[in-house]
Amino acid sequence: MVNDAGQLYTMEGVAAGVIMLLAAYIVVSTTSIYTTGDTHIPDMQLEQLGSDVLAMMDAPNTNGTTSALETFVSTNNGTGFNSTFLSYCNATTRGTLDNLHMSANITYRDANANKINEYPFVAPDNTWTGRESAVRATRWVQLPKLSPKPVGMPGDMRTDPQAVLVEVLLWRA
């Protein structure tokens, strides 16, 4: 009890430290959600666009006709699918073209082995490096009886009516 001035300095120092620590703690705990947030909006926009395009390709233009998507898949016409898909999703209302690229796989079930297999429908073009933040859009297609089976379809794929899944990877180059 010689001089208590030093004790008060200590106390104020501790108080300042507590305030700053508390602030830092709250700040860190709230902003931690931020980390991946910024990439989600373009992802959402692309995914919605991809789903829209597949859904519209699957909507026949007149009642009772086969949709463009089903025709492309059942005739294994990957080039036609690619150009139609890109013409739909690169169109803008200003008339300029967007710069989206795609690749597509088709997943089917081998009924004999009860195995899920896939085969490439549209190969990625040269803008694909593997580092793009690509999004995936999928669509079910029910194929009629394939007779004969189009060239390029894998051998273990059935020719009977079947449901296959078209998976499209979509990215902005």
Added chain:
Amino acid sequence: MARMNEEGQWIVLMGLLVAVALFFLALIINQSALVGQTTAEGVLEFPKNDIRDLREAVFDYVDAAGALDPIERVDIEKDIITISLERKNAVVQFGNGTPQDVSGRWLRPVDIHYNNGVTVYNETVYY
């Protein structure tokens, strides 16, 4: 402890200033990111397009079912169920009952169940 020594209070004041500054910086960054992020994530997380697509696939299946033999029907059902599980991580089940009279029209009750671990969707639709 005779009387209060006020010389040290600037330390507390400094601490406060730093804390408040930190808070405002954090708030501005955080709030702006939070809104856009939750909306985009909400849209991505909820598989609206997947469920819509599944419904249409089931309706296509019901449409086509009449022209198929029982083995083909079971095969298509298996296609949808196993590929859903493998490629979309979603447990899917569906079935259609015998047609019923719904206000003058003969419609089939079609059951659709979808569960991807986050979203569960069940529906009985008369088709």
Added chain:
Amino acid sequence: MLSLDFLAGFTIFMLALVMVLSMVPGLLAGLESSGIDYDAVAYRTGVILVEDPGWPAYPPWELYDRDNKEEIQRMGLAVSKETPNILLSTKVEKFFEESFFTSEDYRSKVIFGDIPYSYNISLRSETYNYMTGDPLPPGYGYIRRVVKIKEPGVAEIKSPGPEYVIPDPSAPEWNSTARNFTVRLNFSQLLDPGRGPAYRIDPRTEPVNITITNFGEYRNITGPSVNATLHNVTFWKMDPTRPNPRFTRIPFSYDTIDANLYTLHINGTADQHSLQPDVPVDSSISLVLKPAATSLFTLDQNSILDIRFNFEDDPPRTNITGTHPYDYTNVSHAGLKTAVLEVAIW
């Protein structure tokens, strides 16, 4: 004693600080979020436009006139709830009618939200090119949707089929001066739920388009100067679910020209005629009956609507007769048209 004072004061201060800080984010959220939720608002606006038919649903919002504009709750462009991304052309045309809707209407009926957002909504296809709103600044929220547009069909009655020509005009039952040709819309057939809404002919929401071409071939007496006179066009309805069903003439302002209700063009000219034109027809008749008129007729899903073309000359100058069904075989449909819709919000 003094440090006790300090501790007490400090504790109170800390408690207050914590409370204030926990409240501040709530206060700031509303202010700060407007800067970044543009994408979210654009997404929501896109969903309302593309996946929702709007409200009120029947009569549909696009039929409301200027006096009843306030009753429109929500402007959606979809054909129905079950057909997302398939838009109805009549809704699209009405939506982009900038002389009808103000920017305040767009904000309160399709964008929603507390903040008066600026917007730019555009739609483009091979035939459509619509835009409403302000020019785009940098840093706006954005969504693009790919859609298809459903357009109304046209019933074109080309050259005279034998069923529409009186075989023997000299027979006693044809000695009247009147010649009637009827186009029949059977609603129970048109609105059959077995057909998907994207491919349905619904006269309650889409214009009915009837075109009779090569009319000269129905002529009774040859020679260019003896064209038959279209005396009037009348609407008749029948409700088959009632006892003793019969056709009754629908009261309507047949003598006033109103392009919002119908347009009648004769001989391919741009002149608008009323439904009591009394003009000679030498080549074609084109009638477009707008849904705004059909909604006045109080029709339901079982009604039968007859559109009767009456020709009156003494002696009769045309041999047209019969009933032409306006149905899925006679109405040619152009099919759905692909288009792209963009919404930008800032």
